[in-house]
Amino acid sequence: MRLAILLVLSVRILMAQPAAQPPAQTDTEFFEKRIRPVLSERCLGCHGQVAPRANLRVSSRASLLQGGDSGPAIVPGKPDESRLYQAIAYRDNNLRMPPTGKLPDDVIADFRQWIAMGAPDPRGETPSAPVVKGIDWEQARRFWAFQPLRPVSQSIDAILKPQGKPVPANVWLRRVTLDLTGLPPTPEALAAFLLHPDKAAAIDRLLASPQYGERWARHWLDLVRFAETNGHEFDNEKNDAWRYRDYVIRALNDDLPYDRFVREHVAGDLLPNPRLSADGAYLESPLATTSYWFGEILNSATDSVKSRADQVDNQIDVFSKTFLGLTLACARCHDHKFDPLPTADYYALAGVMHSTRVREAVIDSPRRQAEIAQVLSQYPARPASTRPKLQLREGEELFTGFDAWRGEGQGIRVSEGVADTSGPGSLAATGSLTSPKFRMPRFYVHVLLQGPKYEKPKLGEGDLRLTLVADDYKSSHFFPTGAPGFTWKTERMTLSKDRTCYFELVDRSRTGYLAVAAIVISDHRDPPAILENAAVSPFTPNPDLEARLPFSTFAMISQDEDPANVRLHIRGSHLNLGPEIPRGFPQILRRETGPVSAGSGRLQFADYLTSDARPLLARVMVNRIWMHHFGRGLVRSTDNFGRMGDAPANEVLLDTLARRFIDSGWSLKKLHRDILLSEAYAKTVPIRRLEGEAIRDAMLQLSGRLDSTLYGPSVVPYISKYQDGRGKPPSGPLDGNGRRSIYIQVRRNFLTPMFLAFDYPLPISTIGTRGSSAVPSQALMLLNNEFVLEQARLWARRTIAEGRGPDTLVRSMYLEAFSRVPTSDEQAAALGYLQQHGDNEESRADLAHVLFNTAEFSYVQ
């Protein structure tokens, strides 16, 4: 069970060896004159007795033999096998000592000679026993977060005994409406509630509104560093990221049990009983696994192994914090300094992540597949394609085997080694074909392809292409040119050579096809000669059938690939590998889940989270919900339930909520209802500032511009002249077409300034608690930003169009914005302004603008 730990331990213990016999006199002299001074001056500063770097001491022969994190420093008699010599010789670019500069050549030669002599060293001191700070698991399990849930059955109010007066009904309704939907209550909703102040009914109505899912999906997206582009230099798009956003909205609106939601995130592509979309067209569950892939992607990683290790690190960080409030990523380089999370636990989970890849998948349901197959079966049979004959040269090879690639959708056809995307001859047929991963060996890729001319769109990667993906970056595209027959297209692998690559053949276009007859990876700039060209059977489009062909659904989801354990990275370095660690999950919570027996281990990870780790999984989530309703969590450090996090302000309450959450079948809506119906919620909620998204959405609601359409591809953000840099997209509309903020595309390098000004979380890792800063840029934005001014004007126009006279104007605007009537002072001030400047659109826009700027607009009481 604790095999990994034992392995690490035994490796360390084996390193300790007894000290050798005292050396002869001349040998000692050599050491004293040539070696000891150098060790003292250049090495002991970092590798002395106290807190030595890399746990390596050079203060005695025994210490050198014992070595540090990376093993023995010297192998007596064998300088070339001695890390000490390798390091000072500067042979390896990653192992160079002293780090501040190379020793003189004659000194290096001395060390070589000394080690060859057997490393005589009279220093008598024995090494201190290796300090292995073992984890006392019994002790560790006593920490509150790792304890079982306590048996409790009190209500929230019985535990908290809230004092004071409940807030007035209108304040309560504004609070609960903003909390649940992110929009202020309409005056109609307010009037209805004041007439029948039934809180339970109001909560049920809000929970049933689709705006609830939109609001709470955004909270969830903060946890999974949701982004729709890769960031880095060119900020390319992540295809279909929006489908994940919609998945979350639907899951919340459907009140999908949270444990199921978690299982789908971890292994939605592997679950035996995937859920279907509402229209039955595609599988819903796999969409959750897009969550692995929202990280930043380097466009030209120089080290594939490190790049992938960094990606896995981010996945571990996000998954361990989001679900368990554990900072497992802290154990990448060393055992966690505060929590019972040994490095082996990190690499056990890293093995799971390393055995998982992303793919451009088709997620059609069985029914949809049959519908597509039915239409495609009406096409006449196509004759086989013809394989090309090529004159390959020295220094090039055919990249073969489409049969071994993974095909998705029904448009992919492989015949005589020629792949095409038109299925039985339909332009509307779609699909994808993905190669296994390989290391790009040469500088040129020649592709023999055919298809109607296709040009890459300004945004996105395009939907008819053969793409070379290097370290998950879509680095080279081969688009069909429209030339008759098969012709060569060549790309230089400038940034991709030696990197971990795969090809993907993608056709998502209803009007085109792409056929590939050969991929030649070559040292030659020019493609090889064609002795006999390939051919695919010509076909005539059939507009009638093509119009009837049902659509496929594409998504970027996870899949298992080459499941394997990884070796421990000593001090986090992929260049310094320790023992192999079996795939598995943090031991501190392990109860029933056994070792990973097959596949990546994501299915077992799902079991582990929802079964072994159930109490913590529930605690972390109920705390997040509490935080959003009360402004702060019962555990204030929402993403860290470890020792460095905060202790729960009320452990009984936390466990009560967690237990009820589990008992309710992990129903988030029931949890909301529990919390919101409490006296505590009516009495003790502090003032909170709204997020930038909610401020923007409220403006849209008041202006009447709000388009409440649900779901779909994101709206490209508006790009002002103050935003610049590589990967700048063509600007989207100033008002985002009136769509709610959650539908504004999250472009890593072009995040929306208005959201950023109000502490939008950067999509880097899990951020469960947003900041709430007060900075002048917020004031400048609300005062001068053209979007804000435009919405103020639209609101003014709406008041005129609705025929509101000056007598009711101020009152009606206050009701819309703040769910209350103005005080007499406020009424007088507002009317005074209108009287002074005339009651016209201009002045009303000024008033609307000023109302947007009041503190009351951005805060919830």
Place this chain on the structure above:
Amino acid sequence: MSSRRQFLARTANGFGALAALSLNALSAKGATRAPHYPAKAKSVIFLFMDGGPSQMDSFDPKPRLKKDQGRKLPFQPPTTVFNISDKILGSPFTFQQYGQSGTPVSELFPHVATCVDDMTIIRSMVADHSEHTAANYFIHSGSGFQGRPSMGAWVNYGLGSVCENLPGFIVLESGLIPPGGMDCFGAGFLPATYQGTLFRRGTTPVADLEPPAAERAKQREKLQLLSKLNAGIVQRFAASSEVEATIQNYELAFRMQTEVPDLLDFSKETEATKQMYGLGDKLTDDFGRECLLARRLVERGVRFVELLTPARSGFDRWDQHSNLEDGHRINAQSVDKPIAGLLKDLKARGLLDETLVIWGGEFGRTPCAQMGDAGFNKSVGRDHNPYGFTMWLAGGGTKPGLVYGATDEYGYFAVENKVHMHDLHATILHLLGLDHKRLTYRYSGRDMRLTDVAGNVVTDILA
């Protein structure tokens, strides 16, 4: 410059209620925090040479390269981004010794060369990343990933701002944003108030700084109405300090609106000054303006000013994978005179002692010719090299006239007195009076630092 007193006088009616409320917050906003120990440097001007200037063509002469031009390197070089350089390329530029220190500088920097006795040239810089974006994040934030706090944010977090009317971290540009974008200047997990504010060229350099023309005339009256409508809110919201701060921000915002035009008005600068910075000359005007503006910002107490390399058609940034000779020449000409002007002007005004000037790119370049398939000709360039390159510092308590550290005879690896980027960051903070190990912020369960878990102050280069 508008003082708070003037502001109060101007807005005594109506807006006054708001103003009176804000006195406390203002002093908080302008508050400085005590450094960890006394220091000379109060501000930083970071001349960021986007793209990676070549060390062996500027401040680190390598005669061996000329001798061995065309030969292969005698060792296996590390993986580079383009990975197609193995033939040695000598510098096309000649070096000459300058100043009392006799420091060699190439013909690319004849003006900066006249300041060598005020500079500390570090020839042994080492960084961790071979491609631009990660390297840009790294030089700015000590991490190769997106979304970590930039140096300027850390410095303001550590020292606070002495400037009431301007942000403490300002980035000046002339048409080019480095790879990695605005995240190079972000506040990361630090409070948003510390993030870099980008000043674009032109009269309204900051987004939303000014109202549209039609709004301008009535803004005062609207603010007065706002003040009245906000009056009851603080009471209603039970005197939340956060709400108060939000209301008070309108005053700071208003003052920024008036401060910036004054800042950008160069009419009171003498012709001699403008000339010294190269204003008015086609090639030097862009960066000259950035340099002059940097001095004016530092004079106003802005803590951290970063200057970005100007756009140069055909030779954007210092990233000369090809056409090294022409590209480096035009990039150097664009900044050489303005930088020398800045150093001399700061010195003449007695500001150099308390201003740390930093020059450098995210990495240096390889000693090899990058030439792809075309072969060896005048259009060759150099690839990226983070293993040994040059940066220089001036003022702010650095040791003047010093050349520190060395690369090997090919200029590929730093071999003597290596200064890792973490070390430089530690040293920069030290010069400002901040202990890089104590300047921490709790994030993600850890006390995060600009220097991660590394960094040593390079005491040899301290005055």
